[in-house]
Structures are given as structure tokens and as C-alpha cells.
Amino acid sequence: MPDPIFDQLAADAAAGLKGDPELFLDVKQELCAHLEDKADALHEQGLSEEESTELARQAFGSPLDVAAELLEANRRKMKLRGLLRLAFGMLIVPLAVALALYVGYGRFAREQAMIAWINEGTYRLPTLPLLGMAVAPTTNGASVVQQLNGAPGNAENIRRYWEAHRRQPNHYIYYAFYALTLAPKAENTYVATMRLGEQLEPNNALYHLLLAEYYLERGIWVYAYRMNRKRKPPELIMDQETFERMKAEHRDLVLDRRAFNLGMAELRIAARKPYLHEYEMEIVRTQLDSLPRPLLTEDYLEQNSVAASIQFSQLTRQRTLTRSIPACARLLAKEGRTADAIAVMDTWKPLSLLFARDGDTVLIKGLAAYAYATQLAKDGHDVYAALGAQTAAGEAQTLFARLKQCKDGWQQGNPGAKFARERLMRQHGSLLSSLLYPVFSGIQPDDLRPEELTPGRMHDHVLFEEFTVELVLIILTLALVGTLIQGVIWLHRLRRADSIPLLLLPPAKTILRSLVLGIVLPMLVYWCYSRLPLIGGREYGWLSGMWPRFAAELLGVAVLLLWLPHRMIRHGIRKRCAELGIALPEKKDESSTTRIVFIGIIVACIVAAVAIFIPGNVSPLLRLAGILLAAGISQVGMRYASGRRQRFGMYYGTLARSLSPVYAFSIILLSLIAQPWLLYQEAHWLQNDMLTFGYLAKKESGLGMTLIEVRTSQHFSKLLQQTLRSDTQTPAP
């Protein structure tokens, strides 16, 4: 402790610098040390302590004169430091908070976008713990995907789309899309549309199938699927009582004889056509080209959603026809038109083949074609048997058995293939590969190389690292706000607001060391750990069950990234406080108090979080009580801490005030360097992920949603076609 006389003298001499408490304390401390040295020297010459002190005081002269000189010498420095403090208060701290909020909001918005795209698309991701948020309703009741693809009510857009492309050499593609998606209204217009399509492509079964579906929808009432539909046929040709009776008896019936006959005729023509092509992939590519170039995950998911909604929109039409064929045959048989019934039923195989060939681009379509073929074979056997066509019935039964074998064989492959596939996916698969689950269930291990899965896996890593950085940013922001509040509390509590210094950043070396050793190094270590199979080997992908481990790692990294820089910076602040003569608590006492406060805050946070977020129908009063309890716990913790800390209030106040700019700088650095770099990495790996998003990058690789899907669906379609064409004279094993 300095001599009170010297302390007062030095304080008077440095009084002009009080506007900058750090400078004031620094100069005061310097002058005190000088006076003590002088007094010691005099004491060594033989004077008593009192005499030495008195002589040193006298030699110092008038403190007022010294004060004027010191103020003049430090005026410029004070101004500069004042400006710096102002910059911290008005610029750096608000900028840090704004950046943290921006990054936080950016993450929230990105997650919302991802969830929206995932949910509106046909593919669905498993619910991820990090993305488990409520989905915001889309505007106007229709998704962007629906609006883009011309969902019901947007036929005019599709017409314009066709108009825009009709002069191109491959205009039939756009015409097919136009014909497929134009909502059928008036019969004349619809039929004329299909006839024009026939002229454009005489060998495509598409337009006859569309007409068959159009007529049969109006011509017959098929119990098997109509009962599941909310809308009743508007053209009922029977009274309500008869209709109800038919429903009760589970019977199909003819609603419109003319439409019934026209529908069957179109069906039989379609079955004679050499191919069916709906041109969905071509349309997908055209539409995706019209979207902005994808950059981040949500953009790619948007592209997937657009593609899925176009590709799968027509599957219901094929299903309607699949159910109509046996219904038509049964109705004809009931009327005694056996030959016609057999002729209609005979369309099942050629139509199944057409569907199978058209399903070689997207696996879902291939699987649907398989389902329709199987259903038709089963129904075909029943219908043929009832009509007495035993050979055809036997053939249908044989094909039914072979179709089932075909699917089982495709899924299981050779013995051990399933295990090898799962091992491959467990080791190398990515989270987004779950988007392709149906595809992966059909691949053979040799079809897939681990290198192809690498970009997807790296994308996972980057996503989780982004999340880690965002979590650290949130924690740093809370720490920043916490230190600001604590600083204000200490200023108020000590009632010596002007003497608690706000240390302008600790020396650049200390900051650099804190950033390198406290943030960059732990993140690098974690980065290496999570990528080196021999050490960490963490894979987020398929079936890996890594969530608890990831949560633990995340917590560890967050605590480390907070604790290490705080410890290093606090070391610098303690050193500076010692220089300024600010009373310091013992390190051991400080740690134990800090630990108790920290535990109190954690407990309060957990209680508050449980009270706010606990699911279920909990009374608001109970939730409020929980929040109050949390506030009480934190209050007790604060009171305990302030009781023990009061003596060192100047130090704690300085620590709180001086840590806030450091936190602010850390936030700014992380937001402006780490986060953009990670976003860049995300874009990079997405762009290189040919497997999951290959259709964007490799247009020449063939039609298909993804590279692996092209391989798998073509393989499956080939198997299906081979089965349907196989010799049925030999019974199925």
C-alpha cells in the first residue's frame, strides 16, 4: 500500500487526468513510486521515516504546478484515448452486437428456408435436432415451387411457357409439359390439345394416355380409388339412392357410356405405341436454369424441391389408369362383352412396359412403375381367371411372382451386399444422402465409391462447424452483454464511476496470443480431430448415431473457446490492474467465487430454459413461477458474489468494463473471418457434390435427379423391363 501522504500528493498532481481513469491511475502510481524511491533514498542517508517523507513531499513542490504541466503534456493522448473509448462504446460494441444478431438471424432464416424447401418438396429429410423448428406458412397458400410449376390455377403461366418455347427445335418437350400440366376444363379444348400433341409426336403414348385418363375419370366410377376421394363425380347418372347402394356394395359402375368407350379406345391405342415420354427431366433442367445459380444448402434444396414437384406430379394419373383397367374389364364382363374385356385387360403388360421405360430417370418413378405392374399382374390374374382365360391368368400369375423376385433381388443384391452398403454409408455417407434413401437401398456396394461421398461428408462438417461458430458467437454476445451490465452495476455500486477505468485493449501481443491460442488453435485442433479417422473419425452421416457425441463435442468446444481467451485476457487485465495499483483478489479466491457464480448462472439458465421450453400443456403461471425461480437463483448468486467481491470492486468493475471490447473484437473477427470462410467452404463442397446434386453440374451424365439415381434407376428399370418381357411359359421358381 502506498504512503497515504504520497498517494494524496500524487493524486493531486494527476488530478487533471481524471477524465481518463486509466491514465490517471497510471500517472498517480508512477508519481507515488517516484516519491517512495526518493523517501527511501533519504531514509538510507540516515533520516527518519517521517523526515524522509516530509522532505520528499517538500521537494515535490506544488502539486498544482505539476498537475498543469502533466495535463498539458497528456492533453493530446487523452483526446485520442477518449475518441477510442467513444469508438468502443458507440461503434465496436454495437457493431459486434449487430453482427452477432445478423449472423444469428441469418442462421434462423437459412434454417427456415431449408425446412420450408424440405417440407414442400416430395423428398423428406429426417427431423434433425438442429433444424427442429416450426415451419412458417407460405404466402398466398401456395409454395414458391407450386407457383413456379404452375399448380392448379396457374395454367395461364404454363400456356405462356409453351408459347415462349414453341418456336424452338425441340418444342414437343414444352408441348408435352403444357399438355400434362394444363388443367382439363372443357372437353373440346382438351381433346384438341391432345390431338395436336399426337401430330407432333405420333409414336408417343402420352397423349392417348392423357385422353384415356380424361374419359375414364368421367366414364366410370371405380370403387377402389373413388371411395378415397373427397370429390364425388359431378356427372352422376343415377339417383342418390342408387349411388349410395352401389357404394355400400363396393361396386364399380359406368357413369357415362360414351366416355367409357372413348377411354377404353384411347387406352388400347396407347398400349400399341412404341414409347412413352413425359419429358419431365428436360423441363426440370429448363426450369432450374431459370433459377438463380445455387450457392448454399437452401438453394440446392430449393432446386431439389422444384425438380421433385415436376417429376412426381404425374404419378397419380398412372395410378388412376392402373386401377381403371381391371375395373373396365370387370364392367365389360358383366355386360357380356368378354372379348372386349380381355382386350382391355391385355393392355396391362404393354402399359406396364411403357411406365417402366419412362421410369428410368427417377427411382421413385421406377418404383411406381413396379407397383403398378405388380398390381396389374395381380388384378390381371383375377380378371383373366374370371373370364376363363386360363393361359393369360397363369402368365399374369407367373409375372407377378417374378416381379416380386425382381424387386427383392434388386434391393438385397448379393449376400452381404446390404451389410456392405450400410457399412459404406455409415463410414462415408452424409446427412443429405438420406435424401436419397430409396436410391441407396438399391445400390450395390460396387456402384458407389467413397470418394464420391466425400464432398457430401465435407459439407456436413462445414454445416456443423458453422453451427459451432454461431453457438460461440451467441455465447460471446451473451458474455459481452453480461460484462456491459456488470460494468454498469459496479459503476453504480462503487459510486466512483469516474475512477473505474475502462482499459483500452490489452497490448496487441496479448490480444493476438489470446486469439491464436484461445480461438484459432482450439478450432484447428477440433478441425483436425473431427477429420482424422484414427483420432476422432466423426462422421455425421447415415445411421452413425453421432448426435450425443456431437452435442458433447459442441459443448466442449464452446466452453473451451470461451474459457481460454477469457483466461488469457483476464491475466493481462490483472497485470495491468496490478500496475495501476488496483487491489486484486487472490487468484484462488477469484476462481472459487467465479465458479460459484458460473454454476449459479448455469442453474438459473437451465431452470429458465425448462420453464420456457418444456413441451406440453403447462400452465403459464407455472412457467412464470419457473422464470421467477431462475431470477431468484441468479439474484442469490449475484448477492453472494458481490458480498465477497465488494472489497475488490474496482478490479471487478475494471475487468467487466475491459472485457467487453475484447469480446466485441472476438465477435467481429469470428463474424467477418470465420463465418464467411465457412460459407465459402459450404458453397465449394456443394458445388463439388456430384453425387447428391449432380444433375446441376453434369448435364451430360444422362437424365436423372442425381448421379447415383441415374445409375440405380436405369439399372432397376432394365430389370423391370426384362422381367415383363421374360418367357412366361416357364413357371416362376
Place this chain on the structure above:
Amino acid sequence: MPFNTELVGSTVELLVLKLLTERAMYGYEIIQIVNERTDGAFNWKEGTLYPVLHRLEGKGYLLTEWQVGTSGKSRKYYRLTPQGDSYAREKVDEWHTFAQSVHAVLAAPALVAN
């Protein structure tokens, strides 16, 4: 013999800079060394030295660092920055030239009137 205040004031900065070219020093130490080397002719007060030190620090010629000495006391040491070092040498050279010029005038034999 007490010196003229202006004369003293004009040399404080020069002497401080010269001493700090030798090694880092704290305020009391500078006063002591000046006092010793001038045989007590220069007995600076705190109000003389510290404003000069702070002004030089503000100009970027000096850096400060608190260090604990062998006696266990914490003292603020001043040392020259590279810029301050060049400035110090420049000032010393300037003084030598000045002093030689003054000396040349003072030591020259008086002119005898014809």
C-alpha cells in the same frame, strides 16, 4: 549556481533522450543519474521531468513498461522506440553542432580595436 529556467527547460528533453539511448530507465533513476553526472548541478524536480517524458511518449518516441525491480518495487520504465532512437541521435548531433558554434564564439580571442 541556479540556472536560468529556460536554459534548463531546453536541455531536459535532450538529456532524457541521451540517457535513454543507453538503456531503459524509470523517472527517479533518470533524475538521479543526471544529478550524479552533473555533480548536482542539475537537480530536476518531478514537475520538470514527467511532463517531458509523457510528451515524448505521446509523440511516439518512448515506450513504457511496468516492471518489478530487484527491490520488489514496481516501476514504470521508459525506453526509446526506433523512431525515438533516431530522434535522440539527431538531437545530440544538433546540440554538438550548436555547442561547438557557441563555444567557438565564446572561446575566440577578443577582437582588438585598431
